[in-house]
Amino acid sequence: MTDVQVEDFEAHRPSLWAIAYRMLGSASEAEDVVQETWLRWQSASREGIRSGRAFLSAVATRLCLDHLKSARARREVYVGPWLPEPVHTDAQVDPETISFAFLVLLESLTPMERAVYLLNEVFGYSHAEVAQMLGKEEASCRQLLHRAREHLVSRRPRFAPSxxxxxxxxxxxxxxxxxxxxxxxxxxxxxxxxxxxxxxxxxxxxxxxxxxxxxxxxxxxxxxxxxxxxxxxxxxxxxxxxxxxxxxxxxxxxxxxxxxxxxxxxxxxxxxxxxxxxxxxx
Structure with a gap:
């Protein structure tokens, strides 16, 4: 592990946490995902990695999908409604994509719909990049994104407040x-x-x-x-x-x-x- 590789990971750490937190609704679990992504980064072969950002985001997202499989069983026995973990955010974060209302809406999507929507709409990856990151056909990802958009639009308030x-x-x-x-x-x-x-x-x-x-x-x-x-x-x-x-x-x-x-x-x-x-x- 070179200093450059360490610096590359640290440069992307905030965005990895941002992906994981929105996927999981838990700040502590997001930190666990970032740590596991770091371990995967340490052991990964650098051959074929054209973009460190895309590689790391793909690893973090797939780890989140694994976490959500076990989370589903835990939430079935959770007492009362399950809500995301609230966090303080800095001024550089888009409030629309970190708001409590948005996170609650994301919970109504399937895990894969959530992943496709976040990677494309919030973090700016192209359809082709998202498909490669998730190991799916591009057409399938487009369909997932369409369903997610329709679902979220139908449930969000018509007018966003200042x-x-x-x-x-x-x-x-x-x-x-x-x-x-x-x-x-x-x-x-x-x-x-x-x-x-x-x-x-x-x-x-x-x-x-x-x-x-x-x-x-x-x-x-x-x-x-x-x-x-x-x-x-x-x-x-x-x-x-x-x-x-x-x-x-x-x-x-x-x-x-x-x-x-x-x-x-x-x-x-x-x-x-x-x-x-x-x-x-x-």
Whole structure:
């Protein structure tokens, strides 16, 4: 292993983690994939490798596909809804491709659809490159990409909000919940609003999705108002996965991260992560 090869890998480390995190929805598992990719890079023959970036991305993506096979069995026995692990991101990351709402949508794709979509749409690989990286026919990859696009477009809000409009929605929601203003909360919610809560069976959390304005408004009116009265608790807005979110702390430690899917005028989904295993990095 030469210094140049080490430098080549380190130059691509951020993009490898970015691929793995979007594929798996787990920052810790993404780091495991990057480490395994490094081991494969060390032992790989350099003959025939025309692009280190493409080779490494292919290895990382295939490792993610292997991880997802075992993850499927684990999620079948997971207590309550499964949500991705929230992370802080830097300003250079496109917030649209790291948002919590986007990651949740990716979970609705098959693993191979997800891989093809991410490599082509987010990371800019050509159809031919994606086909070679995944060991599939180009026509098959195009079909997978078409299905993924159609699926995502049908489920995403028609209008993407600006970050400023999104932040105003989050602040208004916090204000209404903190004051116990049930009608104020309702005015912020879309008719099709759904609330998710991921406690992983380790903390108290709803184990089923909550649907509709009335049910979601009453849930959060009670939860956040009660949380604000707990000694040592704080509730603040913070940027998580590229977008403003609510972060609940107990005695300084993150207890709950609440992310929102909005169109700038109404909240369509609320994703609350309480599983402590998913909050350790924040």
């Amino acid at each position: 970050k400023e409009a999104h932040a105003r929605m989050v602040t208004s929601f916090l204000s209404a919940c903190s004051s116990g203003d049930l009608e104020g909360i309702k005015r912020l919610l879309a008719e099709d609003v759904t609330a998710w809560a991921d406690g992983g069976g380790k903390v108290s959390a709803a184990t089923r999705l909550v649907h509709g304005v009335e049910a979601v408004a009453r849930q959060y009116q009670g939860l956040l108002n009660k949380m604000m009265k707990v000694p040592g608790s704080t509730l603040e807005t913070s940027e998580v996965n590229g977008w403003p979110a609510l972060v609940v702390r107990l005695n300084g430690a993150v207890f709950d991260v609440i992310s929102f899917e909005t169109d700038g005028e109404r909240i369509h989904a609320i994703h609350a992560v309480l599983n402590p295993d998913k909050l350790a990095r924040l």
